[in-house]
Amino acid sequence: MGARELTAVVAATNDIWTRTNDLIGQALAGHRLTPATFQALWVIDPDEPPPSMKVMAERLYCNASNLTFITNQLVERGLVERTVDPANRRSRLLVLTAEGRRVRDELLRTALEKTPLAVLSDDELRQLSTLLSRVIQSDPALRHRS
Amino acid sequence: MGARELTAVVAATNDIWTRTNDLIGQALAGHRLTPATFQALWVIDPDEPPPSMKVMAERLYCNASNLTFITNQLVERGLVERTVDPANRRSRLLVLTAEGRRVRDELLRTALEKTPLAVLSDDELRQLSTLLSRVIQSDPALRHRS
């Protein structure tokens, strides 16, 4: 198999991800957020039913206590509210506040502006999207999201 | 422009990177390493001249004091040695030990085995590689690496 290409591709995704993080750092800091808290904000889609802590932990590949910490950060900053799931009172659903939606939108736009991936043409983005979709569909853990 | 595709692509690279990290976590822990220390190990290519701390910090997008910490971890684990650059005695060159080369090779192989990107065919990998190369060439900070 093409170990050389695979190495290059893994390194490239790595570099692009790290670089993107670096480029949006300023914008995140402006809201007293970090990559970890932004990532959490990212995976709360306001157009979907609010996720539970458990679902969030699966999406972020972290454990429950870690998510408690991250959630506290977002709650302290007024971006998210914990609500009790009426269908299961053990579960907490994370709901974006109005401010949370605003900040999430703004930072999402910033990320799309700044990412090096933005240099690609529509056609190239479609190719890339097709390839990456195939990767995601092949992995059960990645497929089962949002 | 295709904001939809761009969003999907950014989310996908994010997911794939996070998932890969999760998948190699076990292997890293076996050497008492973490994503941060592994990333540092990754960017020390034994076939290239040893990088200085400064160069490492640029590659990892972190500041000098952070790199001192990471380097200490690698030195404590016997994977790396700090040597004084004879051409500039302020500068420390990071040299892999024999063990460091061994561990780096092993973990690189593990990463290539486990990454979800490995499901792609040679042809698809080449397409992906071409697209990502274009992204990297477009960004000065990414272009200027190894």
Next chain:
DNA sequence: TCCATTCACTTCAAGACTCGAAGCATCGAA
């Protein structure tokens, strides 16, 4: 119904990561 078990989450302690400010030695230019 009762009780044991499981589940979702929180708390705590420990360690890892990251940054900025301040410090040290070295370098290079004037």
Next chain:
DNA sequence: TTCGATGCTTCGAGTCTTGAAGTGAATGGA
């Protein structure tokens, strides 16, 4: 030779991550 810049380290503070232990709520079987 001197002075500012450079490369790195130290320190303090805050953030992130984990595992073990704890709480309250659901669930299933007697």
